[in-house]
Amino acid sequence: MLLRNGRLAAWLAAGALCAATASAQSISKEYNSNAPDAPEWVENEAPAAPAFDMGRLVDVTVDAQGALRYGIDPATLQIGKDGVVRYVMVARSTSGAMTAMYEGIRCDTGEYKLYARYNVDKWTPVGKPEWKSLWESTRIKYPLAFARQGGCDGKARPTSVQDIVRQLKSPAQTVYPN
Known part of the structure; x- marks a missing residue:
């Protein structure tokens, strides 16, 4: 009887291990775009560039020594x-x-992608927008600063726009006076 129970326990443990492994593989495929049979990520068409209001800008700290001041209109x-x-x-x-x-x-x-630039009261779309690494550019630092200050939640997207705005407005992240 004990031998039977021992075999039964081993069989149940092996079954549980197989189920856990299958579940982990499923989760890995869902979140890891490098998984061999994961569906390929496809970007949705970006909406047209939204209007923005200079009076609503929330500061993004890029470089305390820099000559430029950066901000995001939460409505965008x-x-x-x-x-x-x-x-x-x-x-x-x-x-x-x-x-x-x-x-x-x-x-x-x-990664980040530039869709359009605004100069002289109009948006000009970028010809062929391409994804670029947040870390490769030594000249363009503001996308990484935004990601670190609330645009991302680690390697995950934020759960809501309100979360992004709350992070951007946090006193620990805001350096420039209003």
């Missing part, structure tokens, strides 16, 4: 079904010059 934030966080980032100089960029971030891959 979107979290797409494709997982892309889209936003309008505004760069302002101390002389009053301003430009804006309509972009997207993929938190899971650490």
Whole structure:
């Protein structure tokens, strides 16, 4: 009887291990785009660049020594079904010059994409927007700063636009006076 119970316990343990392994593989395929039989990620078509309001900008700290000040209008934030966080980032100089960029971030891959630029009161779409690493550019630092200050939740997209705004407005992240 004990031998039977021992075999039964071993059989049950082996079954539980198989079930746990299958479940882990399923989860891995869902979240890991590198899994061999995972469906290939497809980006949704980006909506047209949204209007933004300079009076609503929430600061994004990029470089305390820099000549530019960056901010995001919370009304432009979107979290797409494709997982892309889209936003309008505004760069302002101390002389009053301003430009804006309509972009997207993929938190899971650490990439950003520029869709359009705003200059002289109009949006100009980028010819062939491409995903670029947040970490490769030494010149363009604001997408990484935004991702770190609330645009991403680690390697995951944020759960809501409200979470992004709350993180951006947190006193620990805000350096510039209102």
